[in-house]
Amino acid sequence: MEYRVIKENDLFLTTNPNGDIPHNNPTGLGLFTKDTRYLSRMEFRINGKQPVLLTSQADENFLMTFLLTNVPGDASEKLPLWRESIELKRTRFIYDGVLYESATFTNYYPKELEFEFSSQFDADFNDMFIVRGFLGGKVGVKRQPAYETGKLTLNYESADEVARETRIQWDSSETKYEECGIVHFLIKLAPRDSKTICFFIVPFHNGVGAIPLPIDEARHLLEQSYVSWNKQTTQLSSDSPILSRLYYQGVQDMRVLLTDLGFGTFPVAGLPWYAVPFGRDSLIAALQMLAVNPQVARGTLLTMAHYQATKIEEWRDEQPGKIMHEIRYGELANTNQIPFTPYFGSVDATPLFLLLLAEYFDWTEDILLVEQLMPQLEKALDWIDIYGDEDKDSFVEYHLKSSKGIANQGWKDSADSIVHEDGSYAKAPIALVEVQGYVYQAKTKLAPILRLLGKTILADKLELEAALMKESFESAFWMEDHKFYAIALDENKKQVRSITSNPGHALMSGLMDPARAVHVAKRLVAKDMFSGYGIRTMSDQSAGYNPMSYHDGSVWPHDNSMCLLGLSSNGFHEEANQVIEGLMKSVAGFEHYRLPELFCGYSADHGMPVPYPVACSPQAWAAGTPLVFMQVMLGIKPDAINKSIFLNPSLPKGVNELTIDNLYVAQGRLSLTIKRQSNGTLTIDISANSTGYRIESGQSTAAVYS
Structure with a gap:
């Protein structure tokens, strides 16, 4: 198109x-x-x-x-x-x-x-x-x-x-x-x-x-509004022209996609079809923006909180405490011919809301927003326990109830996306692997924040629930013969055994057994999963694989970015760099150095990346992917409770110097330069630090100095 x-x-x-x-x-x-x-x-x-x-x-x-x-x-x-x-x-x-x-x-x-x-x-x-x-x-x-x-x-x-x-x-x-x-x-x-x-x-x-x-x-x-936007966002410069241009284009595209419904700016999903609030898309894009402009996350959280569900209504797949999937304002919605007013058919938006709130606090130390959103936070947690886990097996599942709703309610929401290894489609209720990761990460990250606010009983409850989920997760999702995790459990708690990118999202959560996480990291960049331009949504060895499909073998930049966050947080630098290098290589095939929503999963051996015919561009979480590159290259983890910033940088091939200016942490800014020395080691030069946080570094760096 x-x-x-x-x-x-x-x-x-x-x-x-x-x-x-x-x-x-x-x-x-x-x-x-x-x-x-x-x-x-x-x-x-x-x-x-x-x-x-x-x-x-x-x-x-x-x-x-x-x-x-x-x-x-x-x-x-x-x-x-x-x-x-x-x-x-x-x-x-x-x-x-x-x-x-x-x-x-x-x-x-x-x-x-x-x-x-x-x-x-x-x-x-x-x-x-x-x-x-x-x-x-x-x-x-x-x-x-x-x-x-x-x-x-x-x-x-x-x-x-x-x-x-x-x-x-x-x-x-x-x-x-x-x-x-x-x-x-x-x-x-x-x-x-x-x-x-x-x-x-x-x-x-x-x-x-x-x-x-x-x-x-x-x-x-x-x-002038664009001048102000650029002053408010973290700046990146590099000896790699491709990286610098990719990052700049991502920041500008995110600005284009911002909308304000009265609660602060947030990113709509993408143009031309999805220029409206989307729970999952807006929340993930805001998560990608945390190191660049955390105020986008604030506006996103307040917008989602405003539209949080309050009642049970099957027409809209609505249950109390649930975060919306999508809202529409046109004639068909206003006359109730479609259920998008808003529609709540998303299993991951609610845990992502909680996860973003917890991560936002670590980047900003904004405890006042956590306090302001405490009623919505508690209702979202109640939805997870009451409606998300109706059978009380510690896993969150989805099940379509609306006559005009969406059957598959994770990010891979096409009808053919949850496919067994024999080619048959899984039937709901379905528990997705990445959703369990989002829930676990949200609960473990929120618990210490809640203790700060004196919510000790709730914090203890969340940690206990997370521990029970961790106990059950390995036996339920791990496929020993594949040394990988299943994409989902179906209605009979049977594993959906296709090899997909979904477990890559759960890497960042801490839910996986560390020894098994190594297998996940290596499989994500193995030949069957990695096209040369990025991680495929499905292995080319799985029964449902189709490189031209929407979710069964295509490459989604945002999907890769979520895998990158997990690879980085677990120290899988070599694999993370391989993914970044592939995506940077792909942009030669796209206008304005703009990563599209998705592209076909053909191998890079075939030549230039093959466009998907109706991909959105610009699209929010695709625009956010180069912003995640910056976060991953720095290996940065702010910790608001302990007042520290952990840095464990790693630079991909073709990038030997990376300078970051005005990176927001807490109420201050951090500016620094990472350089690769002739012996291969990396040094960190902190040129400005008004955050009040101490800087800690990983073993990959030779020195930290100001």
């Missing part, structure tokens, strides 16, 4: 490489907010003909530029043009609920030219689920556009009684209008002269919409 995309807060636009939204396009291009397409057509023409694309650029995520030229005219035209005589430069950005688009025409013909520029707009106001072709349903009726001088309004009478309209303004009065939404501009240009027409496109929801600013002012404010 080839497209260009920009986003700011809750408004995003996808177009073809020319910058247009073609009529009846099959790929779901458009201007979207609140899960509704507010612009389904936007086409620019010169003398009625589509301009030819010269180039389109999106080097800065918030600003997009398209350079086009005219096709040759013919004798039948009233105002024929010589070919390539007009340059059309389209520049667009989004700020504070307004899409700003400027069209600048420059005459490169040696004589004066007169031509017609036309722009055609339409909006179908389709729900995102309809745009994607997933569902139909009872919907409203589109009304005739309303035109007045300098302004066009597209209207919709909706089924959910929400008033939706798109208001389009422009700053040129030399126009005429056709009933089908076409606005015509007559343009005269002397040689080398230019003329710019600016468009201001604003979605209105129940009569509420933004007021456009002057375009230069809006652009300046947007650029």
Whole structure:
């Protein structure tokens, strides 16, 4: 799917490489907010003909530029043009609920030219689920556009009684209008002269919409917001241009994906299909961001806490204390034709909420947020014990109850993702291996924090439950013949014995037997699991393997990042470096050094990585993966209770010097440089430390000095 995309807060636009939204396009291009397409057509023409694309650029995520030229005219035209005589430069950005688009025409013909520029707009106001072709349903009726001088309004009478309209303004009065939404501009240009027409496109929801600013002012404010963002995030520089660019792109992509629903900024899942709050995706992306900007985790936690479930409702797979999976705001959700208001069909979002809160405390020492979220924390723990573990076997399982919900409720949520070694699909209730790791890690990490707050009884309870889980886990999940852990237990507590990446997530939890963790680390980078570009979701020796599939053999950067955190925390530096090197190698096949949501699992021996056809890009937890590289290379573990920072760095091939500035820990900043010496040892130079924490180092470093 080839497209260009920009986003700011809750408004995003996808177009073809020319910058247009073609009529009846099959790929779901458009201007979207609140899960509704507010612009389904936007086409620019010169003398009625589509301009030819010269180039389109999106080097800065918030600003997009398209350079086009005219096709040759013919004798039948009233105002024929010589070919390539007009340059059309389209520049667009989004700020504070307004899409700003400027069209600048420059005459490169040696004589004066007169031509017609036309722009055609339409909006179908389709729900995102309809745009994607997933569902139909009872919907409203589109009304005739309303035109007045300098302004066009597209209207919709909706089924959910929400008033939706798109208001389009422009700053040129030399126009005429056709009933089908076409606005015509007559343009005269002397040689080398230019003329710019600016468009201001604003979605209105129940009569509420933004007021456009002057375009230069809006652009300046947007650029300043990015300057502020970059000042607030940890900076990385390296002697590896690929690493430096990957990290920079990840930080910028994460900024694009931030949204604020009133509780602080958090990352939506990805563009174009998932520009909404997702429990699992947003929580993992925030976890990846902890070393870069922990305030993203704060906003994510507060947002998820606000939407925490309060009752039992099977339609939404809701149970008290559960953290949501996904929320939608469109017509189908508002009329209860789909259960996403929000929908709670996720088994891992609740333990990930607890895990992120515990990790956030270690990075920030923000005990006040833990206290503020104590009611939600206790309800989430209750959900794990009461509803997550209904059969009381110490493991958390999922079971679909909604008639329109998601059958598989872990991160591998496609219907064919939990597959036995004989090729049959596992039936729920299903206990996923990584979920047990999340639960164990959350409970063991929260216990000492709760003791700080005087919650001794609850802390003791969590440690006892974690110990019981650890006791049961090995016999239930370990496959002695494979020297690996099963992906899951099925409805009969039978192991689902496919070899997958899922146990890699559990590595970071401390749940695994240390001797067996060695086998897991080595298998993750063995030939059947490691493509050369990254860890596959499934071994190429397993029955369900398919390199073109969504979850059964593809490579997901975020999946690799979770494995990396586990490899690093257990001291498996060689394996972690191999994974980083593979992912860094893969970016040569992707635009802007941007890791996509996923790519196919073909071996690197086949050449460049093979794209997955409908992968989101940018996508939050893919953008967060290079940020995890930094954390893993440092081998950093902050400890808020003991006021210490542990460093155990390891650098992959091609990286011999790594400088980190303004890394947030506690209420201060840490800046340091890691260097590989000629004898292979690593040194740490601490250039700034205002954290108040003592620095400890692992055996891989020769010295720590300031």
